[in-house]
Amino acid sequence: MNLIEVKNFYKSFGKKIVHQGVDFAVKKGECLGLIGGSGTGKSVLLRSLIGLEHPDQGQVLFEGQDITKLSENQLIDIRKKIAYVFQGGALFDSMTVYENLAYPLRAHTKLPESEIQEKITFQLSEFGLQGTESVYPANLSGGMQKRVGLARSIILHPDIILYDEPTAGLDPFNTKRIQEMILQMKSKGHTSILVTHDMPVAFAVCDRIAMLMNGRIEAIGSVDEIEEKSNHLILQFVQGEIR
Amino acid sequence: MTTPAFLSLFYAALEILGGVGFLVKDFFHEGLRGKIETHLLIEQIYQIGSRSFPLIALTAVCEGMVMTLQFGFSLSKFGGQPYIPKIVSLSILREMGPVFTSLMIAARVGAGIASEVGSMVVTQQVDAMRALGTSPIKKIVVPRVLATTITLPILASLANVIGILGAIVIGKSELRLDSGFFIQKVLSTIVLSDFYSGIGKTVVFGILISFVACYYGLNVKEGAKEVGISTTKAVVTTSILILIGDFFLTKLFWIIEHAF
Ligand SMILES: Nc1ncnc2c1ncn2[C@@H]1O[C@H](COP(=O)(O)OP(=O)(O)O)[C@@H](O)[C@H]1O
Ligand SMILES: [Mg+2]
Numbered sequence: 101m102n103l104i105e106v107k108n109f110y111k112s113f114g115k116k117i118v119h120q121g122v123d124f125a126v127k128k129g130e131c132l133g134l135i136g137g138s139g140t141g142k143s144v145l146l147r148s149l150i151g152l153e154h155p156d157q158g159q160v161l162f163e164g165q166d167i168t169k170l171s172e173n174q175l176i177d178i179r180k181k182i183a184y185v186f187q188g189g190a191l192f193d194s195m196t197v198y199e200n201l202a203y204p205l206r207a208h209t210k211l212p213e214s215e216i217q218e219k220i221t222f223q224l225s226e227f228g229l230q231g232t233e234s235v236y237p238a239n240l241s242g243g244m245q246k247r248v249g250l251a252r253s254i255i256l257h258p259d260i261i262l263y264d265e266p267t268a269g270l271d272p273f274n275t276k277r278i279q280e281m282i283l284q285m286k287s288k289g290h291t292s293i294l295v296t297h298d299m300p301v302a303f304a305v306c307d308r309i310a311m312l313m314n315g316r317i318e319a320i321g322s323v324d325e326i327e328e329k330s331n332h333l334i335l336q337f338v339q340g341e342i343r
Numbered sequence: 344m345t346t347p348a349f350l351s352l353f354y355a356a357l358e359i360l361g362g363v364g365f366l367v368k369d370f371f372h373e374g375l376r377g378k379i380e381t382h383l384l385i386e387q388i389y390q391i392g393s394r395s396f397p398l399i400a401l402t403a404v405c406e407g408m409v410m411t412l413q414f415g416f417s418l419s420k421f422g423g424q425p426y427i428p429k430i431v432s433l434s435i436l437r438e439m440g441p442v443f444t445s446l447m448i449a450a451r452v453g454a455g456i457a458s459e460v461g462s463m464v465v466t467q468q469v470d471a472m473r474a475l476g477t478s479p480i481k482k483i484v485v486p487r488v489l490a491t492t493i494t495l496p497i498l499a500s501l502a503n504v505i506g507i508l509g510a511i512v513i514g515k516s517e518l519r520l521d522s523g524f525f526i527q528k529v530l531s532t533i534v535l536s537d538f539y540s541g542i543g544k545t546v547v548f549g550i551l552i553s554f555v556a557c558y559y560g561l562n563v564k565e566g567a568k569e570v571g572i573s574t575t576k577a578v579v580t581t582s583i584l585i586l587i588g589d590f591f592l593t594k595l596f597w598i599i600e601h602a603f
Contacts, residue, residue, distance in 0.1 A: 152470055172373060172478065179476035186474075190467035204475045253475070 102161075103128045103260060103291050104149060109158035111144060118144055119155070120315035126260075131282075131292045133302040136312035142295045143187075145312070146262050149293070150182050151175040180208055183258035187265045189249030191237035197224070198233040201252050208256060223251045227281060243274030250281060254290075261285055261292040267301050279304060303327070359580065363558045366484065370554075373478050374485040383482065387490030395451050395498060402447050403502035406439050407431070407509030415518040424518060428528035431510045436533055440503040441541040442589055445548040448495055449581040453556040456487050457577035460560025461570035469561065479561070488553040495549035496542045503541070540596035547592060552581045 102125040109122035118141040126132045136142050147153040148160055151167055159166045167178055191200050201220045205211060211219075224230050227247050237245055246266060254261060263282065267275040275298070282305050286292060296302050302309055302323075309326040311319040319329045410431050418424055460483055463469050472479045507529060514520035559577035563569045 147470075150474055152473055172473070173376070176476040179474060184471075184474040186467045186471060188467060190471035192468055192471070193466070203477075207475065207477045 101128050102126065103163060104293070105159075105161040106145070106149075107159040107161065109145070109148070109160070110156045111141065111148070111153070112156060117315060122158070122312070122315070122317055124310050124317050124320060126291060126293060128291055129289055130307045131286050131294060131305055133306035133309040134293055134295045134312060135297060135299070135302055135309060138297065140312050141315065142312055143264055146184070146264055146293065146295050149262060150179050150184055152184075180256055181258050182260045182262060183253035183256075185246075185250050185253050185261060185263045185266055187268060188242075189237070189245035191245055191249055191252070193237050196234050196236055197229070197240070197248050200237070200248060201255055204252065204256050219255060223255055226284075227251050228277070241274075243270050243277065246270070246274075246278060247281065250278075254285065259291060261290050263292065263294045263296075265296055265298075266294070267296065267298050275301065359555070359558070362562060363554050366480075366554055366558050366561070369480045370484055370488065374480040377481075379485060379489070380481065383486040384489055387486045388494055391448075391452050391490050391494045392498065394455075395448060395494075396501070398447055398451060399444050399498045399502050400505050402443050403440060403505040404509035406443055407435060407506035408513040410434060410439065411510040411513040412517060415514070419518075424520065425528075427514060427518065427520060428510070428525045429532045431514075432507055432529040432533055433537060435506040435510070436503050436537045437541045438589075438593075440506050441499045441545045441548075442585065444499040444502045445495065445545055445552070445585050446582055448491070448498065448549075449552050449585060450578050452491060453552045453577050453581045454574050456491075456553065456556035457560040458570055458574040460557060461563035461573050462567070464561060464563045465566055465570060483561075484554075484557045487557060488550065491553035492546060492549035495545045495552070499542055499545040500538075503538070536600050540593075540600065543596055544589065544592045547588060548585050551584050551588065555581050555584065 104126040106122055106124050109119050111119040122145060124132070134142055134145070144153050148155055148168075149162075151170060151172075155168055158168070160168050162178055162182070167175065170178070191197075192203065195203070198220055201223060202216050205216050205219065209216075220233070221230070224232065227250065229244065229247055229251065232240065232244070232248070237248070240248065250266070266278050266282065270278065279301050282292065282294065286305065294302060294306060306323060308320065308322055310317050311326065311329075319326060321329070411427060414427050414430050415424065418427060418430075460469075463483070469479045469483070472482055511522050511525045514525050515522050556577045559573040559580070563573050
């Protein structure tokens with residue numbers, strides 16, 4: 101069953117055409133990698149899946165429902181089910197780590213403070229962040245900020261997790277750590293889409309990989325298929341250069 | 344060629360008007376839906392009030408002292424010194440106190456809001472609010488607009504009192520006007536409508552400053568560099584709007600006062 105389906109997706113900014121007919125679908129429980137050069141529109145596409153961006157044409161279906169026409173108020177229910185992990189963590193810098201994690205819980209649940217605290221303590225220890233409750237984001241390393249960002253976005257137990265370049269700018273140790281966290285979420289049954297240009301990470305965690313090029317999905321398939329095709333595309337590109 | 348420059352200014356003005364218009368629409372549609380986050384509102388009122396009060400007090404006391412000196416020197420040529428308390432207090436209440444306070448708040452708070460919100464946009468905190476199923480209009484715009492609109496009239500009222508105190512001090516030390524006489528003259532001159540017509544303006548200016556500053560903050564796109572530019576634009580735009588708006592509001596309040 102397709103949890104997310106993108107159909108005939110078009111998006112331009114002014115004269116700049118970014119997407120011209122993107123089609124793909126994500127099945128329940130799978131992890132789809134979305135790769136492509138910088139500026140090809142990976143983030144815009146990912147943002148459109150939770151209504152942060154609206155296509156000029158086309159559909160984004162979540163559980164069969166087109167979300168592109170929904171108002172901000174109607175999108176709230178979708179956003180509770182789809183988590184978005186921002187590139188830089190996007191933590192609220194005026195709040196402590198604890199307050200950041202409590203934010204979605206206070207907004208969408210009526211849990212008493214004791215249970216909120218319990219959930220936060222559990223989530224932090226799950227991601228190796230225990231003891232950071234009263235720290236402000238500015239005093240955390242980049243890798244830790246990303247981990248707290250991930251913790252915050254999944255604390256409401258979403259069905260789907262969208263990762264935007266979760267390992268960009270991280271050292272190998274932190275990259276490994278994030279990679280493990282993504283696998284951990286996957287093993288718990290979360291469906292996910294991973295935008296990255298870190299091919300080893302994509303190959304390590306994804307079930308299928310989609311390549312965004314020239315405003316379209318140029319190739320989509322299993323990790324092995326894509327490994328073959330991407331070599332082929334690179335070869336084409338190189339030959340084109342030489343000729 | 345002056346026309347294109349004029350036209351582009353006109354287009355820019357229309358764009359701001361449209362953008363702020365949409366923000367106002369969202370404010371009523373999205374922001375005021377459900378309950379208002381009172382803890383955020385109280386925090387903003389405290390922030391705006393406590394951060395700005397020393398500046399407002401300094402501005403007010405200086406304006407009171409300078410006006411007393413100026414009127415004192417010019418009126419003494421005609422033996423008009425006894426009119427000083429009347430003129431100074433009316434000018435402060437109806438015009439100088441509210442407008443100077445509003446301009447200072449435009450600079451201090453308007454810049455603060457635009458840069459704070461702008462950097463929240465750049466660091467994707469605003470996107471994160473939406474992604475987490477919450478409304479940045481409710482979390483950011485509503486508390487700032489309400490807090491500025493509530494706080495500005497209070498600060499302007501304090502500025503009126505402080506300005507007149509400054510006038511009394513200078514009246515005594517420089518112009519040898521007895522403080523008791525000064526106060527008595529002030530109290531016998533001013534009526535409630537003098538106070539209202541000045542403070543009424545600040546309510547409008549508070550709404551203007553906060554909406555325009557939020558608009559500039561929320562519309563930062565390119566990154567950290569643009570935050571500075573947007574902040575400057577927010578201050579310039581609100582200051583111009585205050586100066587132009589002052590004329591029309593003065594006229595409006597004059598019509599209202601004389602209609603009753
Ligand atoms: N709000 C915007 N206004 C104008 N152009 C934008 C906007 N957002 C993205 N773009 C442009 O769309 C293209 C794709 O952006 P993005 O999705 O961020 O690329 P990436 O694949 O690197 O994540 C880029 O060329 C970018 O400049
Ligand atoms: Mg990107």
